[in-house]
Amino acid sequence: MQPHISAQDHDFYRALAAKDARFDGVFFAGITTTGIYCRPICRVKTPRQTSCVFFSSQAAAEAAGFRPCLRCRPELAPYNLQQNLAHAIWQKISAGALNEASVETLAEQVGLSSRQLRRVMLQEFGVSPVELAQTQRLLFAKKLIQETKLSMTEIAFASGFGSVRRFNALFEARYKMSPASIRRTQTPTESQQGISLRLAYRPPYAWDQLLTYLHGRAMLGLEQVDLQQACYRRSVQLDGKTGWVEVSHAADKQQLLLHIAPSLSSVLLPLLARIRQQFDVEANPIVIAQHLQQDLLLAQQMSRTPGLRVPGSFDAFELAIRAILGQQVSVAGATTVAGRLVQKFGVPMQSPWQGISHHFPSPDCLAQLSVEEIATIGVPKTRAATIQQFAAFTAVGGLQFKLGISLDEVIRTLKALPGIGEWTAQYIAMRALRFSNAFPAGDLGLQKAVSHDPSQMALRCTEKQLLQRAEAWSPWRSYAALLLWQSL
Template structure:
């Protein structure tokens, strides 16, 4: 846990080459190496013989490597690399593009979504990645299509549309022009059963899968999600862009990947679906970078030794997590989980899945907003909390959770606490888990206060904990998870 932090933009060329020669997984997705003698670009972990330093050119993104004329390696598969998440506007835009934001809407619509003019958006992306937004989107589509070619048996038509292409002809033409090969030439045959589509997501090790699974298990909403302890997998129902289905996720430790089983009915929304799974399971975290900062606190350092690679569990849908947080106000985790399951079964849409534990979708914001306070309270909660759920559902139905990438965490917290029944704890919990702000920290949480208080001393106050947490910035959310885990 004493490894130094890895700020990629500050690395020298010799640092890149040493990481490439060492096959260092900590740099996976942080940079890509273009090999001038072959015209191919690779991940830092590629197992082929390391080329000479004079033959290597380094890039911060796949798009930049492809814009320079390099093709993706068929062995290390750059499309599998975890993203190099950075907290800036350019990477927030890139995340939207990687999730398929430009598949259905054009550049103007994307610019409007992120609160920029199309000219400003082009400038931001070009400065950060060295390519235009359209080139960035094309690279993501091609790499996603390549992933589907090598991991699934989807037909070419299904595959092309799932990757965001308007036609198979357009997909074939661009693939051949960019990669100098046909899609069929890299197709792999898979003996997958008809029970689902199987895909993989890579992460940077270590990954505390068991700890994350235990955290989700204690908060799983009956009917909507389920943790299978025997198979160490997480399952849930899915409702996305008008499509209904389910997913099952397990850990492939020896390959440093998550394995996904996805309902065939979700084939047309695979791109945004995988983006949501990445967020829920915090796949893009750089645990070495985070640990190098937090290890200076003795309590956090001790817990990191017990659970190296601890992630901040996200949520598949921010609205679900926000309602779950409201239900958790001033009650135990077990009590909140129980009433959350009642809410799902009472007001969610029923559906069939391969598992009896999964039977409903989460109720939509419109559904909860139109219910009476009495109806919501009937699940076993006070009317005041039912009123908060009703008003928050109306807020969400009106686009309140559609967060502009440029918004600061402080602005978001102010927006949330202005809502009736939403206090500082709830706002920070939503920011941390639902909206993925890595520096959110609910200092008013009694468990966090207890975790930092030495035995036989008066419990640390929220004000004192908030002050102490400033030294953990910008990774306070990870510090919170470590402290909660220490109580277990």
């Protein structure tokens, strides 16, 4: 086991001394003289290099006996997700995969033996899956204590602990303080009508452009984008709980602000995981830009919209249905029809906003409808049949792909379904399944964006030519697609 980093210690110390935000979440510094570990942006006086030990994760720092800093709060650090199996497993564990399931069950879902799973995590993070899960539960509990007014009982269960006693014991054993002692030093800003939480990101973040993109695609009754107040709202249906969430932006703090219905307090961990995906919180814009700026056209657009994200989805199924409805019609037309589907087949709910009135219909619901019933929203029967069959595919777990599956395999699986072509499969992979290299090269907008003379169809770039040019953009072709769309 190698719990700490050694080869790059000097470079990491320079980043720590400079309070370099580019390394936030990339490493954590354990201070041997205090027993505390910090983010590289911590504003405390920089310790001597001989007093620092560097770790690649919070779990590795805590396994070495360090406690999280109360000032810089390591639980707020943006994730440093890589595109490999170990980090995909880490993300699943961080979303609560081991709160109710065993390591053996998780290993089966991943397609590994439990022994292989433990070895993968030890090699990448220096800790076992169970140790990693414990660290994430404690850090999430610490976050809830410092940011909300939830009771300790609510916090214990929301963080994945089986009992309050177990929560208190592990918290005091690991952090050498009681949960209540942290709350007494903080003043939560939560309102009486909801739960307020924060998510940090790596700057820059093109928030206005992301909101504009979502605004044009927001489904009536399900979602609402308020461009004047610069926020996104939607209904939430998750693990048997229902409610709503509002997301806004605190640019000065480099954070997204979440306002969440109290009814969702028990599902906060998976809820935040979905918000992270929808708003692409884990993107590292510096790394992406360094790669894509080698193309002059992309470099010009990045200079106009630095920090452009790939808008994800809160729910893969609803995004996939929205993509099917968008086949061969305008964005506005697809949005209108999608709103009709929500209003007609969705589940009514109440929220503080008039525009948020329904939950999206479940896969079971749409699968059980007849093609004629679905077609009444104003789509051809062939498309209604595609929606019905895709819903049936999802209802039996079709969208629950194994971790580590390749993009090509996902595309082949989706294209095997009736009515799903290359464009739809790539779009679903890009936004719903979060493949950073997905690229709908058949999109006329993308072809137009890279053409020398977009006004003349004869000179427009072909799909084959676009794919050839896009080879240089891998593994960030999805971000290239957003930049090209934005350039139009």
